[in-house]
Amino acid sequence: MPKLAALLGFGAILLALPHALSFSQQEILVFLTINVLLVASYRLLTLTGEWSLGHVVIMGVGAYASALLSKRLGIYVPAAMLLGAVTAAMIALALSFPLFRMKGFYFLIGSFAAGEIIRLLWKRFRDPFGGPKGLKKIDPMPDFDIGIYAFDFFEPVSYYYFALAVVGVSLWVMWRIERSPVGLTFHAVHWQDRLAEASGVNVRAYRTLAFVLASGFAGLSGALLAHYIGTINPNSFDVEQMVFVLTWTIVGGTATFYGPILGCVVLTILNEIVLREAGFEQMRPLIYGLILILSVLFMPKGLESLVRGAFSWRNARKKKAGETGAAG
Amino acid sequence: MVELLAQTGLNALYAASYTALVAVGLVLIFGVMGVINFAHGELFMLGAYAIVAVYADWNLPYLVAVAVGMAFVGIVGLGMERAFFRPLRDNPLGGLVASIGFLMILQALASMGFGVRMEHVPPVTQDVIVISEKVRLPVFRLAVILAAVVLLASLWAFLTKTRFGWALRASAQDPEAAALQGISINQTARIAMFIGAALAGVAGALTAPLISVNPHMGHSVIVTAFIVIIVGGIGSLEGAVIVAVAYAFVHTFVTTFFDGVIADIVGLLLMLVVLIVKPTGLFGSTDRA
Numbered sequence: 064m065p066k067l068a069a070l071l072g073f074g075a076i077l078l079a080l081p082h083a084l085s086f087s088q089q090e091i092l093v094f095l096t097i098n099v100l101l102v103a104s105y106r107l108l109t110l111t112g113e114w115s116l117g118h119v120v121i122m123g124v125g126a127y128a129s130a131l132l133s134k135r136l137g138i139y140v141p142a143a144m145l146l147g148a149v150t151a152a153m154i155a156l157a158l159s160f161p162l163f164r165m166k167g168f169y170f171l172i173g174s175f176a177a178g179e180i181i182r183l184l185w186k187r188f189r190d191p192f193g194g195p196k197g198l199k200k201i202d203p204m205p206d207f208d209i210g211i212y213a214f215d216f217f218e219p220v221s222y223y224y225f226a227l228a229v230v231g232v233s234l235w236v237m238w239r240i241e242r243s244p245v246g247l248t249f250h251a252v253h254w255q256d257r258l259a260e261a262s263g264v265n266v267r268a269y270r271t272l273a274f275v276l277a278s279g280f281a282g283l284s285g286a287l288l289a290h291y292i293g294t295i296n297p298n299s300f301d302v303e304q305m306v307f308v309l310t311w312t313i314v315g316g317t318a319t320f321y322g323p324i325l326g327c328v329v330l331t332i333l334n335e336i337v338l339r340e341a342g343f344e345q346m347r348p349l350i351y352g353l354i355l356i357l358s359v360l361f362m363p364k365g366l367e368s369l370v371r372g373a374f375s376w377r378n379a380r381k382k383k384a385g386e387t388g389a390a391g
Numbered sequence: 392m393v394e395l396l397a398q399t400g401l402n403a404l405y406a407a408s409y410t411a412l413v414a415v416g417l418v419l420i421f422g423v424m425g426v427i428n429f430a431h432g433e434l435f436m437l438g439a440y441a442i443v444a445v446y447a448d449w450n451l452p453y454l455v456a457v458a459v460g461m462a463f464v465g466i467v468g469l470g471m472e473r474a475f476f477r478p479l480r481d482n483p484l485g486g487l488v489a490s491i492g493f494l495m496i497l498q499a500l501a502s503m504g505f506g507v508r509m510e511h512v513p514p515v516t517q518d519v520i521v522i523s524e525k526v527r528l529p530v531f532r533l534a535v536i537l538a539a540v541v542l543l544a545s546l547w548a549f550l551t552k553t554r555f556g557w558a559l560r561a562s563a564q565d566p567e568a569a570a571l572q573g574i575s576i577n578q579t580a581r582i583a584m585f586i587g588a589a590l591a592g593v594a595g596a597l598t599a600p601l602i603s604v605n606p607h608m609g610h611s612v613i614v615t616a617f618i619v620i621i622v623g624g625i626g627s628l629e630g631a632v633i634v635a636v637a638y639a640f641v642h643t644f645v646t647t648f649f650d651g652v653i654a655d656i657v658g659l660l661l662m663l664v665v666l667i668v669k670p671t672g673l674f675g676s677t678d679r680a
Contacts, residue, residue, distance in 0.1 A: 172617060176659045177659075184656070187650075309491065348499040353496060356489045360479065
């Protein structure tokens with residue numbers, strides 16, 4: 064019961080949050096919500112032990128697909144978003160045939176190459192991808208009314224609620240996947256791939272499944288982004304964006320579900336409050352680079368290790384207090 | 392048609408020269424330290440900015456600027472080795488991620504120091520060797536090609552004729568056995584990192600007058616270098632040189648007869664095919680990685 068109360072309280076805070084923020088902060092909150100989905104999907108991919116450098120490009124596949132489907136074929140935007148996610152998953156499935164012949168380091172370089180090829184295709188083919196300038200005037204979400212709340216998507220608050228709902232459901236699905244036998248097999252594939260294989264687990268099939276699922280959610284986050292900002296181009300999904308995702312994930316840590324999300328939220332707040340307010344926005348890549356290096360060097364298990372450290376310290380103290388209490 | 396082929400061949404030879412310098416440096420670092428330096432393209436960029444600063448802004452002689460660029464980038468390489476490659480020696484993926492972080496830092500520093508606009512370096516010499524009406528070889532390009540040949544030859548001599556070179560190759564083959572023979576792994580890592588970075592820096596310095604210098608120029612350089620070292624076999628110096636030449640020809644010819652983006656796509660597809668069919672590359676051994 065206290066868990067449920069905590070969850071409800073947390074939900075209420077998330078719903079009330081935008082009303083305590085300025086307009087530009089509300090916009091950042093929307094990006095943050097979308098990025099939370101992106102890093103959570105990246106963690107799903109890393110569960111099987113493979114680190115991709117093409118994840119942001121896959122997000123772009125979802126963005127491009129959803130934008131084109133609604134723009135060219137006039138498909139209803141929420142349906143186009145789902146189809147964008149499916150497209151990203153399908154592209155990932157196609158890419159998995161060459162990529163999963165590689166492991167570790169080669170997979171990293173291979174995924175980078177595959178991502179670059181996709182970005183070059185966007186750049187090269189003006190029709191339909193719009194070339195280097197990308198797609199403009201992407202259809203916004205159509206307004207709708209659910210009785211208790213009228214969504215007006217010119218307001219960031221409305222888009223925030225919409226994105227929050229989509230991201231919330233997606234996170235719940237990813238959480239359930241990780242807790243299911245399939246998710247446990249992902250862990251086995253990562254830590255004991257020989258043993259898993261010897262126990263009859265089709266290691267490559269599970270790697271592919273994690274990659275495809277993660278790519279689908281990344282595509283969904285891309286679609287959310289495309290219909291919010293209204294314009295995308297190949298450079299929206301370049302290596303710099305991938306470095307941000309890597310930094311969030313590594314700073315947060317990948318051992319727990321909340322690790323990368325924590326990293327994303329903490330660094331975004333740091334970025335917006337410290338850098339933007341202090342006028343250091345231009346130094347963002349520099350500071351991210353520095354944080355990435357420092358966390359690889361000094362905090363290889365991420366922020367989550369600090370959180371867990373704090374909890375175990377508290378528990379140890381409680382236990383100690385209990386012992387002395389019993390003695391007295 | 393023959394003339395077009397000849398001219399394209401000359402262009403390819405020039406592209407091969409600086410590609411080989413970058414790729415060989417990357418392979419040397421990987422061979423000795425077992426880590427991929429993702430910031431290698433940015434070291435090339437630093438070398439080019441050394442020319443912008445020393446030659447174009449301070450008006451010092453071009454060769455002095457090249458020497459300064461080479462030494463400066465080599466020292467940056469030493470700093471990288473000490474700051475993160477050494478502490479992360481047992482964690483090659485961590486080293487790679489740290490170098491990605493460093494890439495961002497260098498790009499940001501370059502845009503803060505010089506601005507994001509393109510810098511154009513005044514030409515060193517405008518002389519052109521006219522072979523025929525349609526086949527021309529600018530003297531400066533010839534000089535770049537010759538410089539690359541001299542640098543690679545001296546690297547080869549260093550690696551095969553000197554004790555330091557032997558130590559380097561020994562720790563590339565088997566770090567533990569090399570350490571047991573009294574070779575300092577830190578020492579060989581420093582030498583490899585200095586030479587590898589300096590080669591990238593000198594490549595950037597040599598090509599700076601012929602290209603537009605900007606903070607993001609490292610990206611296409613590192614993509615090309617990855618293609619070359621993966622196709623060549625990730626620990627093979629000879630493979631890197633041979634594939635650099637071959638790839639420069641393929642890329643230049645596809646660029647001339649189709650366009651540059653198609654050429655990039657062809658290169659990346661070649662790399663994916665090699666990764667799938669023979670991940671150790673055309674000239675690589677199965678020892679490392």
